[in-house]
Amino acid sequence: MAVSPRLRNTLTLFSARDCVLCHRVRLVLAAKGVQYDLVAVDPTQPPEDLIDLNPYHSVPTLVERELVLYSASVVTEYLDERYPHPPLMPIDPLSRARLRLAMLRLEHEWVPHVQAAQQASTKAQAEAARKQLRDLALAALPLFKASKFFLNPEMSLADCAMAPIIWRLPALGVVLPKEAKPIEDYGQRIFRNPGFVRSLTAEEKNLRELPV
Template sequence: MAASPRIRNALTLFSSPDCVVCHRVRLVLAAKGVSYELVSVDPNNPPEDLLDLNPYHSVPTLVDRDLVLYAASVVSEYLDERYPHPPLMPVDPLSRARLRLAMLRLELEWVPHVQAIQNGNKVQAEAGRKRLKEVLLGALPLFKASKFFLNAEMSLADCAVAPIIWRLPALGVILPKEAKLIEDYGQRIFRNPGFVRSMTAEEKQLRELPA
């Protein structure tokens, strides 16, 4: 579908102010150093442009001239190919497939708990906290394996993982001491100037940046 004539910039991202999935795409854009127009969306009251462009009305939605993309995985992979430097995927097919699978599992098994905590009722939020803690502890070996998530260099997977780790204190998810390396991993990413650039004012309030 063609982009709406109301969209002024070639590259435009529809994004919500505290959305872990939107943050993932904003982090990819920040890592690439790409400038774009940010359209801030209240998911409960999406603007007409978004209703016209995306049949699911979801954020993040990216418009690049006549191309309209949605689903964070599709948008992130497109951006990595469209702006190849720095590359955010390894080159060999095996490592690429592993990272894609990890990102899929994160979408299916981690993100719904974040959203339950943010948007659910008290019972759903409490269940979300418990499950998110469990999946993170279950993933400890993955955080141990390399400097970044399943990879020696920062990748699209870190762009998906780090926004979740950033939110843990605000979500009320407190990890035990033996999970310190998850926090250490987070701090490595949070120190990156791209991470700071990726955040909205609302997200910056969620915790202190490392010194």
């Protein structure tokens, strides 16, 4: 797998314009203050560079010199280790493992319903996905009440996975009841961060209003 000379000298991220997994990676890069080149991709028509680099032709895909990484979880953990300040994972193994499990659950349980709501071809499919997301959010409500950030006193990779989902809920038509206010409060704390604003594409900025 040869990396194009055009990409070798820069950190490059292949990213869709509105993708919860790509947003996760862009949020980590913004939190770290890392400069990179963004290549906007239509996932249904991947460019030749991406086809050559990634056997799955998927986004997000990160390229740094001869290194090519794909899968949001792999990319974000690499970035946290490659650019250690500020750290986005706790030091102790138990807390790290707990956050990794939480991120795995987000990938397997939350993200598919976000994607289903975005790509639904019928009202019934969209409503089913919205209901699943609403139920997941309400089931997780005690976790949002327990800490300023998700399962951790400081912002972590888990927040970089969760915040893009919360950002999209209104645009997906997911309406949470009043008792879910801690979830919205959690989101607003992160959305006010300049790094979060930097992580947004133009399309994602249109999904809801930024807090003032």
